[in-house]
Amino acid sequence: MEITAVKDAVVKEIESRSGELEELSRQIHDTPEVAFKEQQAAGWLSGYLEENGFSVERGICELPTAFKGKYGRGKPIIALLAEYDALPKIGHGCGHNLIATAAMAAGVAARRAVDSLGGTVLVVGTPGEELLGGKAIMVDRGAFDDVDAAMIVHPGGGNTVVMNTLACQTLEVEFIGKAAHASADPESGINALEAMIQSYNAINSLRQHIKDKARIHGIITDGGEAANIVPAHTAARFFVRAEDDKYLEIVKERVIDCFTGASIATGAELQYRWDNVSYAAMNNNLTMAHLFQQNMQSLGREIPLGEPMSVMSAG
DSSP: OHHHHHHHHHHHHHHHTHHHHHHHHHHHHTSOOOTTOOHHHHHHHHHHHHHTTOEEEESGGGOTTOEEEEEEESSOEEEEEEOOOOBTTTBSTTOHHHHHHHHHHHHHHHHHHHHHHOEEEEEEEOOOTTTSOHHHHHHHTTTTTTOSEEEOOOOOSSOOSOOEEOEEEEEEEEEEOBOOBTTTOGGGOBOHHHHHHHHHHHHHHHGGGSOTTOEEEEEEEEOOSOTTBOOSEEEEEEEEEESSHHHHHHHHHHHHHHHHHHHHHHOOEEEEEEEEEEEOOOOOOHHHHHHHHHHHHHTTOOOOOOOTTOEEOOO
């Protein structure tokens, strides 16, 4: 009966705050800030936690827009994760304003459970999720060393309790060629754009011969300066993803072979760098997933567990 009473109190807490939570979500949505520049969102979220009895550390893990709010003491320590960065030139296309607001709602309402049952609830602000791997940085810097479990919800096109995310690493690549007039003296040039285009075509061919859930995708960030000048420099950014960490390394090698081949074919010098932050494939905690499912069902929300090996390729 005590657990039932606590759950009822948690539900009533969230329902009573629905208006202010919606306002917070819209405020973040209407003021999109990109990775590691989420000063306003981090300030609003940290302030909301402080107003509701949390002690808040700002700028944790040497990241100015990361924070940790704490309520309670002792074990277990449960972390609720908030994301709040937006996509460049797009805004909150992935709904990180909703992720942040959900973490605030769950954290503040979970005080009722902490007051009755003990333990600690953390709300951890994890910036830079869209492009720069904020959580991976924070893991390496010890943000979750004492945490017993971490939870997050993500908006999507359907309802499911568990879904894996792919291992992922970012590749920055450049070709260095030689400028020349494209009409008067093309034979003196080395076409860096041609090298990049050949690389793209090679990657398109590679996709047929890698596992179904692996992904390779990217954009050209510099394609030259003038149509009548042989491009002396091109640059691109690629994401390489795979279902597990071991296969990610295999795909990475094959991707670099595509760029190396284009370099040899065109004579353009290849330079590349793998980002020092990478995401490992996610492991779902199925015990907690079943409990989450049961609690959602108690609220009248029928949500399937989902296939633990299915993949969400977001982010």
